[in-house]
Every structure is written in structure tokens, then in C-alpha cells.
Amino acid sequence: MEAMKALLEQRGLALSLPRIGTIITLFVIYRIITAIYRLYIHPLSKVPGPKLYSFSSLPFDVHYKIKGTFVRGTTGLHKKYGPVVRIAPDRVAVDGSLAWPLFMRRYPEEFSKIWEFYGFGPLAILGSPPENHRRQRRIMAHATTPAALADQEIYLQKHVNKFVDVLAEHADEDRPIDIMLWFNYLTFDIVGELTLGTSLGCLDSRDTVHPLVGVVTATTRDNARRMFLTGLPLIGSFIPMLTYVLRKKEIDKMLAMQRHMDEQSEARIALGTDTRRDLITYMLRANAEDKEGKGMSHEEMLVNSRVLLLAGGETTATTLSGFAFHITENPDKYRLLADEIRSAFSFADEITIRGTSQLPYLCACIEESLRIYPPAADTPPRVSPGAEVGGYYIPKGTIVSVYQWATHHSEDNFVDPETFAPQRWLPETHTLYEPRFAADNKAACKPFSAGPRDCTGKILAYAEMRLAIARLFWHFEFDREAGQDDWISSQCVFTLAEKGPFMIRLRRRPGV
């Protein structure tokens, strides 16, 4: 010990007590000056919000990434502080009623994306810079037009048929079923078929969870914690290495899965444009017609296939699960929907994408499910280019987030926001229309985001949801198992809601 002290002294590194005292004093002075600057001088100092959040990003990080309580808690923050709230020194939450018009702005005034947020790299459509995004978006938008969807219906129907078969087995054996899991199997199989040229086989494998579905549904909390640790000063940069050492087996398994998916993508790309009409067909066509570098590179196609798989499965399944929760909580609405669907068709084969689009109550139930339980409860953050928002100047570089959950649950935007009321989405001519819902600010509800970077898969998602729900009601009666009333209220949200099983019991409808 003495030898160590002597060595440190020799090198001038030994810290005497007074020196430590000076360092601590300097640190405290630094923190006080920072606090005064952030609270009273910083360009965001006029934006209301809890003082502690303006001073340090730690409260935000702890609630958002560790506890998973921030996203839904924003409802209370907006209620107390208004539509623009400072939630960290350099971050604001903006209610959708004000934020969506900002998200519609285009380059160079656009509220830009943060590609690091997504974990796909800068080549993927989700975070790509404006010039690349425009090119990729033009190509991918062709894949989800009504005409393209008509070509894809055969795949959707194939998997919905399988889904009904599985549900029928459970009904015959009078076994409850975790409908959340099976909705995930359905939507992942569909998006797998449309992206990889082959189903992921989730519905076939019955109770074995496909690794991709497992990764998406079971790792939301872990990912958020890793984000928190990685952001810590000093130790943050060691976290990825440490995580790899501690969880080598799991990480290797995930990497192997990713390689397998990429191989499947390669195989689909190799099939070309003639054999299938799926989401990849349009990328390949754009490349075939590419005269001025307007197609997609091979790497872009691979990474965007990964995006489609992840963006398209969980979101749609979450909406369907939320729908199952709310419709089983409201027997009167269950009955209205059942009557509409069962009186519209004579045979299961008549239940098509087009046919279901003519059912106003079904469409209203989906819209209301997206409002009351938005799967993207926390729209990925944007960066302000420097703009006036709700009477406050939000300087360039500030991170802007819309918490859809808060926007959709705000009394300023919706009448009775906590009530599942599909009738708020019905046209005035419908017999169930209620004029009191005319006061709703429907434009504030944008579950698929808004502007040039909103969801490209929107019409595909609506089609899947209509088909799945219509067939569910066509073949079965169902209700939820007891003791699940807090299924939604008990969920933590780490960008995605952390969902447990939602158990329902099905009975076959006689004569169907």
C-alpha cells in the first residue's frame, strides 16, 4: 500500500483530501451553473414542464427506459403543463394536434429522423436521409397500393384460413387460447410471406414460438435497459461488449436468425419479378427499370426486408389484441359488430378485403382500437429544424416526440377519451351515429404517423385486420377468461407495450 502511495506521489497522481475536496466543490459548482443555465437561460427554459426533467435527462431515462411508465404518464404531463412540455434538457413532448402538421413538412424544413434510434443503420427507409428516403419511399409505396394489395390477397387469405383452423381446434377442445400470441403468428406469417417469399411457419408450428416473434415480443424491456446503460457517461461505451460477454449464447442465436432471414431474403430476390407479386416485386421492378440510379441497392433491399418484417408484424397484432380486449369488455358492441358481419355475407369465401371495407361498424371498431390502444404509443422522435410550436420557439437540434397514447387519451382532443366508442368514427348517416362525437379532433389521431415518413404499410394493415376480425366473428362466438381486466392498464411501455397473454375461449357458431 505504502509502495503504491509512493509511486503515485512520485508521478504526481496521489490525491490528498484537500484536492478531493476541491474536485467535489468544482463539480458541485459546475452542476449548479448547469442547472441555472438549463432552468433559466436555455432556449427551452420558457417551455413548461417538471423542473427536475428540465435539469437532467435522468428522470426521463429512468421512467422511459427502466420503469416503462413514461409513455402513458405523458397524458398527465400534457394535462398539467399543456400541449408542449419540456421532458428533458433538450427534449420536448408535443401533443399530436400540434405535432402532426409539423411532421408533414418536407425537406429542408422537415423535422428529421434519428436513424440511430431504429437499430437498422442509415440505409434503411426508416431513418434514411431525405434524398435516399424519397427514392426508397417511391419504390416501396407502389407495393401497398390498392392494386398491389389485390394481388397479395391470395396470401392474406391463405394465412387467415390457417388461423381459423387453429382457432377451431381450440374451440373443439374447449381450450382457452392466448389470442395475442396467435394474432402475432398470423401477422408475422403474412408479412413473412410478402417479404421473404415464404411463410415464417408460425401458424403451422402451433405452440413453438418462431425466434423472430420471440425476439420482438419478449425483448422490449431488455432493449430499453440496454439503451439506458449505453447512454450512461463513461461506462456506456463498454456496455455492448459487456452485454455480448454476458449473453453470448442469446446474441449468437439472434445473429444466426438474422443470417437465416437474410438468406431467405436473398432467395426471394433471386426469384425475380415474374413468379410472385409481393412487397419485394416492386423493389425488383424498380431496379429492372432503373435508368438513372433510382432503384434500390442489394444492401438496401436486404435491410428494408428486415424493416418490413419487424414493422409489419407486431404493430398489426397489437392492434388486433387491443381490439379483442375492448370488444370482449363491451358485449353491446360485440353484438353490433357480430350482427353487421354475419348479415353482410352468406359464406366465408365472400369475406374479402373489398367486401369487409364496406362494413362501417367493423371499420369504426378498428379505428377506435387504434385510437384507444395505439401500437406505436410513442412515435419515434424527430429533430427540430428550429421552429415555433404552440407559442414556444423550439431550437434546432431539440428532440421532439409525440406520445400517441397521450394525444389519443386527451380530453382536449376526444370526447370521453377513456371509453371504447366505435360510433365516434361512423358517418353521420349511420343509425348509430352520435352527434356528441362531432366535437372529437379526429385529425389528432394518427396511429400511422403523418407526412412523408408515415407508415407505408397502412392499407395492408387495415386489410389484414378487417379479414382477421371478420373471419373470427364469422366462425366463432368468444369471450375473455376472467381476471384480465387490467391486461392493458398493467402493461409497461418501452416504445412497444410489454404484453402478457390475453386468453379468450371460443365456441364454433352452429351451422358455419
Ligand code: HEM
Ligand atoms: C396497425 C399496424 C401498423 C401501425 C400502427 C404502424 C405504424 C407505423 C408508424 C407510426 C410509422 C412511422 C414510424 C416513424 O415515425 O419512424 C410506421 C412506419 C413504417 N411502417 Fe408501419 N405500422 C403498421 C403496420 C405496418 C405494416 C403491415 C407494414 C408493412 C408490411 C409497415 C411498414 C412500415 C414502413 C416500411 C415504415 C417506414 C416508412 C418510412 O419511413 O417512410 N407498417 N408505421
